Amino acid sequence: MADLVEEEQQQVIGINEEGQNKVVTESEENNKRLHLEGQGEKDMPPASGNSIHRSSSRPQLDVSKAEIQSNVEDKYPTILLPNQSDDLSHLALDIGGSLIKLVYFSRHEGHSDDDKRKKSLKERLGLSNGNRRSFPILGGRLHFVKFETGKINECLDFIHSKQLHCGGLESRYSDAAADQNAIIKATGGGAYKYTDLFKERLGVSLDKEDEMDCLVAGANFLLKAIRHEAFTHMEGQKEFVQIDHNDMFPYLLVNVGSGVSMIKVDGDGKFERVSGTNVGGGTYWGLGRLLTKCKSFDELLELSQKGDNRTIDMLVGDIYGGLDYSKIGLSASTIASSFGKTISETKELENYRPEDISLSLLRMISYNIGQIAYLNALRFRLKRIFFGGFFIRGHAYTMDTISFAVQFWSNGDAQAMFLRHEGFLGALGAFMSYEKHGLDDLMVHQLVERFPMGAPYTGGKIHGPPLGDLNEKISWMEKFLQKGTEITAPVPMTPVAGTTGLGGFEVPLSKGSALRSDASALNVGVLHLVPTLEVFPLLADPKLYEPNTIDLADPSELEYWLTILSEHLPDLVDKAVASEGGTDDAKRRGDAFARAFSAHLSRLMEEPSAYGKLGLANLLEMREECLREFQFVDAYRSIKQRENEASLAVLPDLFVELDSMDEETRLLTLIEGVLAANIFDWGSRACVDLYHKGTIIEIYRMSRNKMRRPWRVDDFDVFKERMLRTGDKKRPPHRRALLFVDNSGADIVLGMLPLARELLRRGTEVVLVANSLPALNDVTAMELPDIVAEAAKHCDILRRAAEAGGLLVDAMINTDSSKENSSSVPLMVVENGCGSPCIDLRQVSSELAAAAKDADLIILEGMGRALHTNLYAQFKCDALKLAMVKNQRLAEKLIKGNIYDCICKYQPAS
Ligand SMILES: Nc1ncnc2c1ncn2[C@@H]1O[C@H](COP(=O)(O)OP(=O)(O)O)[C@@H](O)[C@H]1O
Ligand SMILES: CC(C)(COP(=O)(O)O)[C@@H](O)C(=O)NCCC(=O)O
Numbered sequence: 001m002a003d004l005v006e007e008e009q010q011q012v013i014g015i016n017e018e019g020q021n022k023v024v025t026e027s028e029e030n031n032k033r034l035h036l037e038g039q040g041e042k043d044m045p046p047a048s049g050n051s052i053h054r055s056s057s058r059p060q061l062d063v064s065k066a067e068i069q070s071n072v073e074d075k076y077p078t079i080l081l082p083n084q085s086d087d088l089s090h091l092a093l094d095i096g097g098s099l100i101k102l103v104y105f106s107r108h109e110g111h112s113d114d115d116k117r118k119k120s121l122k123e124r125l126g127l128s129n130g131n132r133r134s135f136p137i138l139g140g141r142l143h144f145v146k147f148e149t150g151k152i153n154e155c156l157d158f159i160h161s162k163q164l165h166c167g168g169l170e171s172r173y174s175d176a177a178a179d180q181n182a183i184i185k186a187t188g189g190g191a192y193k194y195t196d197l198f199k200e201r202l203g204v205s206l207d208k209e210d211e212m213d214c215l216v217a218g219a220n221f222l223l224k225a226i227r228h229e230a231f232t233h234m235e236g237q238k239e240f241v242q243i244d245h246n247d248m249f250p251y252l253l254v255n256v257g258s259g260v261s262m263i264k265v266d267g268d269g270k271f272e273r274v275s276g277t278n279v280g281g282g283t284y285w286g287l288g289r290l291l292t293k294c295k296s297f298d299e300l301l302e303l304s305q306k307g308d309n310r311t312i313d314m315l316v317g318d319i320y321g322g323l324d325y326s327k328i329g330l331s332a333s334t335i336a337s338s339f340g341k342t343i344s345e346t347k348e349l350e351n352y353r354p355e356d357i358s359l360s361l362l363r364m365i366s367y368n369i370g371q372i373a374y375l376n377a378l379r380f381r382l383k384r385i386f387f388g389g390f391f392i393r394g395h396a397y398t399m400d401t402i403s404f405a406v407q408f409w410s411n412g413d414a415q416a417m418f419l420r421h422e423g424f425l426g427a428l429g430a431f432m433s434y435e436k437h438g439l440d441d442l443m444v445h446q447l448v449e450r451f452p453m454g455a456p457y458t459g460g461k462i463h464g465p466p467l468g469d470l471n472e473k474i475s476w477m478e479k480f481l482q483k484g485t486e487i488t489a490p491v492p493m494t495p496v497a498g499t500t501g502l503g504g505f506e507v508p509l510s511k512g513s514a515l516r517s518d519a520s521a522l523n524v525g526v527l528h529l530v531p532t533l534e535v536f537p538l539l540a541d542p543k544l545y546e547p548n549t550i551d552l553a554d555p556s557e558l559e560y561w562l563t564i565l566s567e568h569l570p571d572l573v574d575k576a577v578a579s580e581g582g583t584d585d586a587k588r589r590g591d592a593f594a595r596a597f598s599a600h601l602s603r604l605m606e607e608p609s610a611y612g613k614l615g616l617a618n619l620l621e622m623r624e625e626c627l628r629e630f631q632f633v634d635a636y637r638s639i640k641q642r643e644n645e646a647s648l649a650v651l652p653d654l655f656v657e658l659d660s661m662d663e664e665t666r667l668l669t670l671i672e673g674v675l676a677a678n679i680f681d682w683g684s685r686a687c688v689d690l691y692h693k694g695t696i697i698e699i700y701r702m703s704r705n706k707m708r709r710p711w712r713v714d715d716f717d718v719f720k721e722r723m724l725r726t727g728d729k730k731r732p733p734h735r736r737a738l739l740f741v742d743n744s745g746a747d748i749v750l751g752m753l754p755l756a757r758e759l760l761r762r763g764t765e766v767v768l769v770a771n772s773l774p775a776l777n778d779v780t781a782m783e784l785p786d787i788v789a790e791a792a793k794h795c796d797i798l799r800r801a802a803e804a805g806g807l808l809v810d811a812m813i814n815t816d817s818s819k820e821n822s823s824s825v826p827l828m829v830v831e832n833g834c835g836s837p838c839i840d841l842r843q844v845s846s847e848l849a850a851a852a853k854d855a856d857l858i859i860l861e862g863m864g865r866a867l868h869t870n871l872y873a874q875f876k877c878d879a880l881k882l883a884m885v886k887n888q889r890l891a892e893k894l895i896k897g898n899i900y901d902c903i904c905k906y907q908p909a910s
């Protein structure tokens with residue numbers, strides 16, 4: 001149906017004019033936020049009546065009157081802590097010779113939205129509070145910040161301004177005297193050196209933790225809990241690696257701070273510092289400063305990018321008259337002696353270019369560290385070497401040089417790897433040393449990394465963590481706008497030169513792009529700890545599961561999708577601003593959002609791995625998160641509402657039509673209906689253009705009429721056989737189906753609900769799985785009960801099932817049809833735990849995970865959930881993937897087809 005646009009041009013009634021929008025008050029907004037995102041710290045309620053708990057000497061759990069509430073066999077018993085104050089917050093420090101690293105935790109808001117749907121669902125799924133996981137402490141965020149040790153006062157001001165030393169902002173109202181006893185975990189030499197200063201300035205005591213213990217605890221945590229934390233960097237190529245948790249040890253940890261420590265790690269808490277070198281980051285920065293007069297480390301590093309070390313270093317060729325020393329395998333371009341040329345009596349310091357000095361120095365130190373690391377790996381037969389510490393600074397040339405040394409001397413036997421949170425190992429370890437916060441029990445799927453404005457972009461006076469206050473965020477974006485395009489402008493890459501391949505190289509392959517301001521260069525986001533997230537239990541093999549269908553590591557794919565998102569931005573901003581009543585405030589926020597999201601896109605265009613390993617699902621989620629950051633709660637609210645109303649108005653007719661059909665025709669019509677209605681997608685450029693040309697119903701009809709089989713992927717007959725039980729195996733109907741629904745309007749009302757009705761009619765329980773938070777025009781779990789209630793007015797099957805599923809709680813009270821109820825299988829709604837058009841099934845809500853336990857059929861619908869993600873996912877049960885492809889390039893790539901082609905992929909359980 002590629003010709004759909006042209007053919008329907010005569011239909012002109014637009015459907016995209018904005019309806020009257022209601023301005024949502026802040027409290028309404030907050031009610032709408034579900035598990036995934038807490039409200040900003042400024043909105044946290046003041047802690048009241050809990051000063052007793054706050055008066056303890058350090059943040060800790062109050063386990064008095066604790067009670068375990070569950071069965072013995074329960075894997076995750078609920079531990080009730082009635083006396084635990086919920087404003088627990090931690091700060092830990094690593095005060096090094098050069099830098100102070102802070103890791104701090106901010107709490108998520110409590111979940112007060114235990115609505116009727118959830119209550120009755122819990123009953124249906126057998127989830128009373130008694131056996132449901134409950135996490136009184138962990139839900140929150142980990143922030144990473146650094147300061148120069150020489151500017152410790154800035155650090156103290158920062159801690160004070162955020163009240164991190166006394167449990168975070170929320171405890172601002174707590175008893176001031178209590179803070180005098182506070183203890184903060186700290187490691188690094190500065191924990192000793194600055195004890196008095198912390199006591200004087202903040203009234204806190206530093207509880208010292210051993211530096212090596214902390215480095216190892218931090219590294220082990222990162223490798224276990226963060227997907228793709230480690231990466232290799234060779235010849236300019238960065239590749240993320242997933243470390244097998246069961247095969248992590250032993251490894252060599254090389255922490256390159258001011259000085260260098262080399263630690264052989266054999267397990268959690270099992271390690272030995274086997275070596276080190278005093279030639280480290282401090283040497284580079286110190287010598288470099290003296291020799292080049294640079295004012296900052298970054299300036300020095302940036303200089304190196306324009307340098308040529310041959311003017312400084314003595315090469316083999318310099319000694320051998322331009323010849324290789326081939327007997328021992330050294331090419332003429334191999335460095336024989338770092339800084340060897342500076343022995344020249346005719347030249348003084350000012351005769352050398354600072355750029356060249358910086359590069360020679362960087363190379364000398366990096367290479368030396370790589371070589372010593374290799375020798376130690378050899379001593380203990382270790383194959384893996386992880387390099388951390390802020391000397392690395394994510395700098396391409398540094399990493400390439402270290403990798404080269406390890407690779408060269410080990411003949412490829414040992415491998416150098418780097419860590420995204422390179423400089424925070426010690427601080428994280430100190431953070432872990434707080435007892436009983438449970439961080440060490442966290443699993444990969446319970447951590448979500450986000451990149452709010454302020455984490456990647458702030459410089460100047462604001463350090464690292466997200467700008468919590470909206471106004472602060474907006475004015476920061478505005479200032480940034482005034483300053484021009486320093487962040488968004490793409491940075492030209494240095495041209496690539498070849499290596500000699502022997503023992504050294506003339507010119508480094510990758511010198512790296514321009515360095516960013518301190519905080520942005522951290523390349524780490526805010527880690528959200530969401531203990532309620534679980535791995536979807538019906539994944540055939542979670543280890544083999546990769547949610548993203550398209551690999552954005554392919555530069556042409558990345559560029560295409562970044563461009564698509566960029567082009568969609570003006571339309572999205574229009575919708576977002578309109579959704580908030582088009583006020584001046586909304587316009588200002590819309591502008592700031594557009595700036596912020598464009599900055600993310602430009603950053604990625606220029607540095608694809610700036611945010612770690614990224615898929616299209618992450619990009620689409622980042623867009624939604626960015627909208628939420630600027631307090632656009634639901635940009636498509638009014639569009640969704642209008643489309644729901646229009647679709648509900650014609651639903652009774654559709655039911656009549658369907659009911660007049662025989663079973664087989666009906667099933668086909670239903671699947672056609674789902675595919676046809678999936679056209680209502682406000683995230684697709686082509687579809688949005690289409691909506692200018694017709695009403696919802698007209699487009700729906702037209703789309704239905706085009707639904708000719710065979711579809712581009714067409715497993716309908718196999719699915720039909722299973723459903724109608726016409727094959728050899730006369731199997732009973734499915735017990736429970738999970739329907740991952742997509743868009744509002746026709747998609748849910750005229751597509752998925754009628755399909756749900758068919759399943760219910762056949763005795764299959766149906767769980768509608770919808771987003772926890774809005775994303776484009778996707779329907780959310782919170783919106784579904786109203787839609788179902790409206791549809792149920794015209795359909796007994798739906799009404800009884802919805803009553804049985806507790807969806808029509810009010811209706812139940814008014815009916816005396818309890819007998820009828822018991823004869824119907826239930827229709828339920830669960831939230832999926834995410835707020836994106838795609839779904840990563842490694843991280844779903846515990847509610848969905850519970851609902852999945854009895855399910856034997858999964859239906860994934862829409863491009864986001866069934867194509868961009870999960871197209872190749874394998875499940876333990878039957879799975880049906882339904883979508884209309886609304887993008888030409890994707891259609892060509894995935895199914896060698898065209899835009900508006902459809903996919904009906906059925907994968908019976910093997
Ligand atoms: N902004 C910066 N200021 C100073 N040094 C920096 C900076 N960024 C990176 N570095 C490098 O990082 C080293 C410090 O690394 P770090 O892991 O923090 O060690 P330490 O705990 O010894 O301070 C410095 O010696 C320097 O080489
Ligand atoms: C964001 C979407 C995945 C939503 O699609 P849906 O899941 O609603 O079918 C899709 O609209 C999309 O991939 N849009 C970008 C491609 C384009 O504009 O062509």
Ligand SMILES: [Mn+2]
Binds near residue numbers: 681776777778864
């Ligand atoms: Mn959608």
